[in-house]
Amino acid sequence: MLTSPSDPTVFQRRESEARSYCRGFDAVFSQAAGSELIDADGNRYIDFLAGCSSLNYGHNDPDMKQALIDHIAGDGIAHGLDLHTEVKARFLTAFETHILKPRNMDHRVMFTGPTGANAVEAAMKLARKVTGRTNIVAFTNGFHGVTQGALSATGNGYHRGGAGIVLAGVTRLPFEGYMGSDIDTALMLEKMLGDPSSGVEPPAAIMFETIQGEGGLNAASAEWVRRVARIAKDHGALLIIDDVQAGCGRAGSFFSFEDFGVMPDIVTMAKSISGFGLPMALMLVRPEHDKFGPAEHNGTFRGNTHAFVTARIAIEKFWADDSFQEQLKQKERIILSGLAAISEMVPGARLKGRGLMRGVDVGSGDLAAAICRRAYDNGLVIETSGPNDEVVKILAPLTTPDTVLRKGLNILMDAVRDTVTDMKFAAE
Numbered sequence: 001m002l003t004s005p006s007d008p009t010v011f012q013r014r015e016s017e018a019r020s021y022c023r024g025f026d027a028v029f030s031q032a033a034g035s036e037l038i039d040a041d042g043n044r045y046i047d048f049l050a051g052c053s054s055l056n057y058g059h060n061d062p063d064m065k066q067a068l069i070d071h072i073a074g075d076g077i078a079h080g081l082d083l084h085t086e087v088k089a090r091f092l093t094a095f096e097t098h099i100l101k102p103r104n105m106d107h108r109v110m111f112t113g114p115t116g117a118n119a120v121e122a123a124m125k126l127a128r129k130v131t132g133r134t135n136i137v138a139f140t141n142g143f144h145g146v147t148q149g150a151l152s153a154t155g156n157g158y159h160r161g162g163a164g165i166v167l168a169g170v171t172r173l174p175f176e177g178y179m180g181s182d183i184d185t186a187l188m189l190e191k192m193l194g195d196p197s198s199g200v201e202p203p204a205a206i207m208f209e210t211i212q213g214e215g216g217l218n219a220a221s222a223e224w225v226r227r228v229a230r231i232a233k234d235h236g237a238l239l240i241i242d243d244v245q246a247g248c249g250r251a252g253s254f255f256s257f258e259d260f261g262v263m264p265d266i267v268t269m270a271k272s273i274s275g276f277g278l279p280m281a282l283m284l285v286r287p288e289h290d291k292f293g294p295a296e297h298n299g300t301f302r303g304n305t306h307a308f309v310t311a312r313i314a315i316e317k318f319w320a321d322d323s324f325q326e327q328l329k330q331k332e333r334i335i336l337s338g339l340a341a342i343s344e345m346v347p348g349a350r351l352k353g354r355g356l357m358r359g360v361d362v363g364s365g366d367l368a369a370a371i372c373r374r375a376y377d378n379g380l381v382i383e384t385s386g387p388n389d390e391v392v393k394i395l396a397p398l399t400t401p402d403t404v405l406r407k408g409l410n411i412l413m414d415a416v417r418d419t420v421t422d423m424k425f426a427a428e
């Protein structure tokens with residue numbers, strides 16, 4: 001068999017300008033294990049990006065890898081449309097037993113196309129179908145994906161600018177804290193929905209992330225989430241929680257909302273649901289809203305059988321009891337102490353996020369980019385988020401050993417210290 005060379009000039013020559021992460025992290029990566037990436041020259045990097053939280057259980061988890069190898073070696077089904085397969089039955093059973101039942105969730109599982117945006121599209125469509133309404137309330141700095149429907153709910157102007165069409169059917173309202181801590185944005189929402197002359201159409205759904213991943217790690221309080229859930233109910237709107245990024249343990253629990261005393265009508269999941277970084281997405285729907293007819297919301301890749309294999313292991317290995325969740329508390333403490341040290345180095349810095357989805361707002365996108373650049377030069381892959389990319393964001397795999405976590409945080413601290421010092425010299 002022929003083997004083409006791994007010539008890095010091909011990316012510039014042939015890959016679309018739409019490429020993005022590879023611009024900040026320009027190595028050619030070849031291998032990965034746990035929380036480490038290795039490039040073609042053998043350089044090692046600690047991964048605090050983790051596929052934007054698609055690799056919550058690290059790279060190449062050995063149990064998932066072995067199960068997948070066994071499945072492939074045994075000629076297990078590779079593509080099965082949405083046919084019944086053994087691996088799908090096993091995944092659904094594990095998900096029912098270890099995730100849904102213990103949380104008293106009666107939701108049905110609907111497999112959508114394999115991306116987060118696919119799940120969001122399905123959720124928005126379903127809410128519209130169920131309620132007969134078109135409007136959807138979404139919030140400032142929300143990110144829900146970049147396909148047409150999902151993009152209409154996404155706040156980011158750069159992404160919206162790529163639409164080339166009017167993005168309609170969504171009313172944007174301020175997220176918690178957006179107007180400062182004195183202004184109660186849940187009250188605003190309630191007032192506007194309750195006023196027939198506010199100009200806000202009665203919504204099919206109110207949709208948000210409990211921790212805004214791309215929007216700058218704004219974390220909603222339990223109280224705000226509960227009030228918004230109540231407002232949705234009072235106004236006949238479905239509550240959609242987009243847990244694509246904050247789910248699968250990232251918030252410190254399997255779902256980002258599970259300690260908040262709310263029961264969303266729809267939950268969207270993707271990113272880490274396969275456990276292994278394979279494409280897979282789903283939405284959870286209360287049975288009374290499970291109203292798509294057979295194939296009404298179709299898709300060739302609804303259910304990736306390889307992902308079912310690894311997703312089942314992820315659930316059984318990490319969520320069958322409380323031990324993993326307990327370990328997350330310790331990791332959260334380590335991250336918080338590192339971030340506290342960092343925030344002391346940057347005047348005006350603010351800690352952001354919740355659970356293991358944490359970061360620090362350093363006040364400017366330039367500073368955040370310089371910090372991430374320097375961290376990368378020292379072997380740490382880490383990204384920014386926020387409206388002006390001003391938040392340095394830690395999305396380390398949840399399985400990162402404490403020593404590696406500390407090592408990564410130390411690289412980050414050094415990068416912050418050195419960058420701030422350089423800037424001081426430049427200013428003098």
Ligand SMILES: *Cc1c(COP(=O)(O)O)cnc(C)c1O
Pocket residue numbers: 114115116117118120143144145146209213214242243244245246270271
């Ligand atoms: C990443 C993300 C999406 C979109 O997922 P894709 O797989 O990139 O389409 C949707 N919602 C949230 C909260 C996300 O973080």
